[in-house]
Amino acid sequence: xxxxxxxxxxxxxxxxxxxxxxxxxxxxxxxxxxxxxxxxxxxxxxxxxxxxxxxxxxxxxxxxxxxxxxxxxxxxxxxxxxxxxxxxxxxxxxxxxxxxxxxxxxxxxxxxxxxxxxxxxxxxxxxxxxxxxxxxxxxxxxxxxxxxxxxxxxxxxxxxxxxxxxxxxxxxxxxxxxxxxxxxxxxxxxxxx
Numbered sequence: 001x002x003x004x005x006x007x008x009x010x011x012x013x014x015x016x017x018x019x020x021x022x023x024x025x026x027x028x029x030x031x032x033x034x035x036x037x038x039x040x041x042x043x044x045x046x047x048x049x050x051x052x053x054x055x056x057x058x059x060x061x062x063x064x065x066x067x068x069x070x071x072x073x074x075x076x077x078x079x080x081x082x083x084x085x086x087x088x089x090x091x092x093x094x095x096x097x098x099x100x101x102x103x104x105x106x107x108x109x110x111x112x113x114x115x116x117x118x119x120x121x122x123x124x125x126x127x128x129x130x131x132x133x134x135x136x137x138x139x140x141x142x143x144x145x146x147x148x149x150x151x152x153x154x155x156x157x158x159x160x161x162x163x164x165x166x167x168x169x170x171x172x173x174x175x176x177x178x179x180x181x182x183x184x185x186x187x188x189x190x191x192x193x
Contacts, residue, residue: 008039014046021054026063029054033067045071049081056089064089065098078109084117091124099124100133113146119155126159134159 013036020029029051036043043051048071055064068086071078078086083106090099103121106113118141125134138156141148 008041010036010041010044010047013041013043014050017047017050017054021050021057024054024058026054026058026060030063043074045076045079045082048074048076049079049085052082052085052089056085056092059093061089061093061095061098078106078111080106080112080114080117083111084114084120087117087124088120091120091127094127096124096128096130100128100130103137113141113144115141115147115149115152118146119149119151122152122155122159126155126162129159129162131159131162 013032017029017032020026020032033043033047033051036047048067052064052067055061055067064086068078068082071082083102087099087102087106090096090102100121103117103124106117118137122134122137125131125137134156138148138152140146141152
């Protein structure tokens with residue numbers, strides 16, 4: 001029988017960390033980071049993003065942020081995937097202040113906004129009772145031509161509803177693009193014009 005030795009490189013580890021993310025195995029994902037160090041294989045942004053997502057999906061938002069810090073220390077640039085994963089992990093854990101702080105950091109670094117990131121920020125606003133901030137994020141999405149979806153409008157409406165401010169969505173009504181999401185989402189919460 002012929003045995004082959006497989007060289008473990010960043011691509012191999014990235015696949016393994018991604019599999020841990022999909023399987024909800026955050027501890028195993030972090031163990032793979034340690035193995036990479038021992039094998040003298042440098043984690044790249046794909047490795048970190050998958051690790052951040054794995055931790056976030058398992059409610060380990062602090063571990064996700066530790067990986068963000070390690071990424072910065074490794075001189076790797078965070079991208080929209082990094083921020084989306086980190087913001088989502090904080091939002092899911094109810095850490096709305098941290099989620100919004102990361103969103104502000106993302107904007108300061110002029111990283112392209114994405115619907116997933118914006119939706120997580122709007123949900124974080126809802127958790128914190130920040131209905132105005134939720135509407136500002138919605139307006140920012142429209143201004144920056146970030147595609148919206150049902151979740152965008154639902155999260156914004158939820159933020160206003162939690163604060164009994166659903167009528168405050170009316171001024172944004174005129175600025176919203178006419179599309180199927182607007183019709184299905186936020187418009188159902190608005191009084192007729």
